[in-house]
Amino acid sequence: MMLLVIINLLQEVFGLTSTALDPCSAYISLNEPWRNSDFHVNQSSSLPLCDSHMSGEWYRFTGMAGDAMPTFCIPGNHCGTHAPIWLNGSHPQLHEGIVTLPVCASFNNNCCQWNASIDVKACPGGYFVYRLPRPSVCFHVYCGHFYDICDEVDCTGPRCPEPECRCVPGTVLGPDRQTCLGKTSEAEEERGQINCAEGRDKPGDTEDR
Ligand SMILES: *[C@@H]1O[C@H](CO)[C@@H](O)[C@H](O)[C@H]1NC(C)=O
Ligand SMILES: *[C@@H]1O[C@H](CO)[C@@H](O)[C@H](O)[C@H]1NC(C)=O
Numbered sequence: 001m002m003l004l005v006i007i008n009l010l011q012e013v014f015g016l017t018s019t020a021l022d023p024c025s026a027y028i029s030l031n032e033p034w035r036n037s038d039f040h041v042n043q044s045s046s047l048p049l050c051d052s053h054m055s056g057e058w059y060r061f062t063g064m065a066g067d068a069m070p071t072f073c074i075p076g077n078h079c080g081t082h083a084p085i086w087l088n089g090s091h092p093q094l095h096e097g098i099v100t101l102p103v104c105a106s107f108n109n110n111c112c113q114w115n116a117s118i119d120v121k122a123c124p125g126g127y128f129v130y131r132l133p134r135p136s137v138c139f140h141v142y143c144g145h146f147y148d149i150c151d152e153v154d155c156t157g158p159r160c161p162e163p164e165c166r167c168v169p170g171t172v173l174g175p176d177r178q179t180c181l182g183k184t185s186e187a188e189e190e191r192g193q194i195n196c197a198e199g200r201d202k203p204g205d206t207e208d209r
């Protein structure tokens, strides 16, 4: 009885805390190197891995895992698993708050063998946080990708310029107009081959736009 009361109390306290905290400051970091879109899985390693331990917490991609979820198809056998999960949509802007977006898991040359939805939020520091539910089956892993994320310009005057993202040479502005896609990776090349491309630049085309 006493135990029950304590558990209820704890649930109340933590329930209240988790709804009160901004996910931009209360997130779990995902930094595993195998989670990156460039990480290829082969027969001999101890992979595949599975994100079955996740249960709707807020996460941020950091370190060797990458900066953000890829917004284009990642072919199977990447991100440390057989069925990598990618974001089938554009990252939100800062003013949009929390948005719900579809994700796809690719497998067997099918870029969207499974689909689900996740919550995403753009944070003032120029990064994104994601509320990630447990994938419906194994082996599924939420992918990270190396991006340069455009910094927001702090301007409060009456004549602020339109926010403009400038990508460093060698990178191109992604479809969300907020992230700079890095050099063409192995994963992206394969994506082109299995025809999941959404009309991105050819490798070598680094012209400014
Ligand atoms: C497979 O993975 C192992 C361990 O990560 C690595 O040593 C090996 O070179 C890889 N083989 C191929 C063909 O990529
Ligand atoms: C992404 O989502 C759109 C709309 O929800 C869908 O039509 C499309 O097939 C999805 N992309 C892929 C590669 O399956």
Ligand SMILES: *[C@@H]1O[C@H](CO)[C@@H](O)[C@H](O)[C@H]1NC(C)=O
Pocket (backbone or CB within 6 Å): 102, 103, 115, 116, 117
């Ligand atoms: C999965 O995709 C179908 C077809 O595009 C869509 O109707 C459904 O809402 C999606 N499911 C989730 C969880 O997003």
